[in-house]
Amino acid sequence: MPEETLSRAQRAAIVRDSLGVGVATGAYGVSFGAVSVAAGLSVAQTCALSLVMFTGASQFAFVGVLAAGGAPLSGGLTALLLGTRNTLYGLRLAPLLRWRGARRLLASQVLIDESTAMSMTRTTTAAARVGFLATGVAIFVLWNLATLLGAVAGSAIGDPRTYGLDAAVGAAFLALLWPRLTDLRNRVVALAAAAVALGIVPLAPAGVPVLAAAGVALLAGVLTSRPDPTEFPEAR
Amino acid sequence: MTWAAILLAGVGCYLLKLAGLSVPPRVLQRPVAERVADLIPVALLAALVAVQVFALGQDLVLDARAAGLAVAVGLLALRAPFLVVVFGAALVAALLRLLA
Numbered sequence: 525m526p527e528e529t530l531s532r533a534q535r536a537a538i539v540r541d542s543l544g545v546g547v548a549t550g551a552y553g554v555s556f557g558a559v560s561v562a563a564g565l566s567v568a569q570t571c572a573l574s575l576v577m578f579t580g581a582s583q584f585a586f587v588g589v590l591a592a593g594g595a596p597l598s599g600g601l602t603a604l605l606l607g608t609r610n611t612l613y614g615l616r617l618a619p620l621l622r623w624r625g626a627r628r629l630l631a632s633q634v635l636i637d638e639s640t641a642m643s644m645t646r647t648t649t650a651a652a653r654v655g656f657l658a659t660g661v662a663i664f665v666l667w668n669l670a671t672l673l674g675a676v677a678g679s680a681i682g683d684p685r686t687y688g689l690d691a692a693v694g695a696a697f698l699a700l701l702w703p704r705l706t707d708l709r710n711r712v713v714a715l716a717a718a719a720v721a722l723g724i725v726p727l728a729p730a731g732v733p734v735l736a737a738a739g740v741a742l743l744a745g746v747l748t749s750r751p752d753p754t755e756f757p758e759a760r
Numbered sequence: 761m762t763w764a765a766i767l768l769a770g771v772g773c774y775l776l777k778l779a780g781l782s783v784p785p786r787v788l789q790r791p792v793a794e795r796v797a798d799l800i801p802v803a804l805l806a807a808l809v810a811v812q813v814f815a816l817g818q819d820l821v822l823d824a825r826a827a828g829l830a831v832a833v834g835l836l837a838l839r840a841p842f843l844v845v846v847f848g849a850a851l852v853a854a855l856l857r858l859l860a
Contacts, residue, residue, distance in 0.1 A: 552842055552846075569766055572763075572766050576767065576773075577766070578773070581801065586765075592815060596761050602808075604776070606801055607772065608814035612780065618780065621781070633774060635780065662839070685780065688850035688851060689850055690812075690825055691829070694825060694832070695846045697805050699832065704802050714805075716802070717804070717811070725811060726818050726820065730815075742796055745799050746795075760800045
């Protein structure tokens with residue numbers, strides 16, 4: 525990977541694209557804040573999730589399991605399982621970003637879907653670092669501000685069901701899943717996982733059905749051999 | 761208990777990110793491990809959609825949330841932005857409950 529310096533114009537173009545993605549994604553934080561408070565978490569707990577966990581699907585999953593009456597432990601396990609994809613992103617990006625020591629420790633926190641999508645297509649380390657940091661830091665700042673806003677507004681409005689916020693959670697999960705459904709095997713896995721989860725709902729405590737559905741991924745991964753063409757989400 | 765789960769899972773999610781940037785790439789480059797890891801988000805998100813929309817405690821129900829999901833599918837097919845999808849689903853569910 526050539527270590528080139530970027531011209532000012534190249535850097536500005538990457539930053540502009542990254543900030544666009546950052547603003548659009550950061551704004552989702554409002555829906556997370558509102559949904560989390562609706563699930564029964566306090567404003568402080570909601571903000572702690574966005575600051576410390578900082579990976580959208582895991583955060584929505586954590587509050588989703590709690591909203592369904594699941595134990596915090598089940599919510600945490602589901603969040604961790606969903607967080608494993610960031611490890612894969614890191615494995616792909618490590619040779620491109622080439623950070624060490626304290627910089628790597630800091631950069632890790634903003635290793636998410638969007639920062640990966642905005643850096644993995646770059647051909648130089650310098651360009652990848654600019655795309656990664658501009659996207660990651662913009663989303664981190666805006667996501668946390670938006671979370672606070674949504675949580676405060678959400679706790680002030682009363683019963684969230686009146687506003688359909690319980691329906692918003694399912695829609696948010698589907699929107700996160702949607703880009704992966706262009707692939708036939710992923711569709712089959714998604715339908716099977718949904719069926720397994722619903723089949724277990726009457727039999728087990730909340731949280732268990734979602735964890736059990738991970739077994740479908742295990743089975744499909746062992747039984748099929750084709751790599752997944754939809755692995756990296758497109759930047760929105 | 762909730763605080764402990766938030767902090768443990770939060771720190772765990774950070775360590776998963778750090779591990780990705782720190783581990784030599786060949787460790788996870790066994791094809792089966794890679795495929796399973798790729799498919800886990802698909803399975804978990806699909807299960808979360810199903811449980812979030814059709815479960816009420818330990819019962820399976822069809823209520824305003826299902827109408828919200830149908831609207832979300834339509835909006836996603838039309839390539840609507842994330843916020844439009846999420847709040848569109850909420851709006852339809854809220855209106856249905858208002859009418860009921």
